[in-house]
Amino acid sequence: MASGSSHSRTMESRTGRSKQRYNSKGERLVAGVVPLTEDRLYVLLIQSTRRKGWVLPKGGWESDEECTEAAEREAWEEAGIVIRIDYDLGEVVDQRPPKKLSKDAPKALYRFYEATVLSEENNWPEKHKRERRWFTFSQAKEALSDRPELMQALELSTMHRT
Secondary structure (H helix, E strand, O other): OOOOOOOOOOOOOOOOOOOEOEOOOOOEEEEEEEEEOOOOOOEEEEEOOOOOOEEOOEEEOEOOOOHHHHHHHHHHHHHOEEEEEEEEEEEEEOOOOHHHOOOOOOOEEEEEEEEEEEEEOOOOOOOOOOOEEEEOHHHHHHHOOOOHHHHHHHHHOOOOOO
C-alpha cells in the first residue's frame, strides 16, 4: 500500500462524476477515512460544504484508482492531511431515507479506513471552503449525530472512547 505517499498530491480537487464507480445496484461507491492521532485520542473532522456541521473526509471512488488511493486522495483534498491507512473498517451502508435521495445524491455504499495522520499541511485543495478540527470521541459522536453512516465508521474504529 502506498499510504502516505505524496507522488499524486496536487493542489486541485477532482470534480465531476465521469470516473465515479457504481455497483450493480446503482449505489455510488464512496471511500472515506477516520483520521486519528497516533495515540488514538482524537479524530479529525472537516466542515461539510453542503450543509452545516462536521463530517469525516470521504468522496467518490473513481475508476482509475484503488479504494485506498481514493481514501488517501479525499483525506488530502478535503482535510489537507497525509495519512497512513491502518485498518479497513469495511462497508457502511447509506441509511438516508428514499426521500433524501436524488439523481445528484444517489444511495451510496461507503468503505471506510482507519488512518493515522502523519502530517497536517498548511495549504490544501479545499482549504478555502473547509475548516478542520480535532475532536475527542464523545465530541465527534455529538458532531456526527445526524450522520448515522459516519457515526458507524467512527464506532468501528479503535479510537479511545473518551
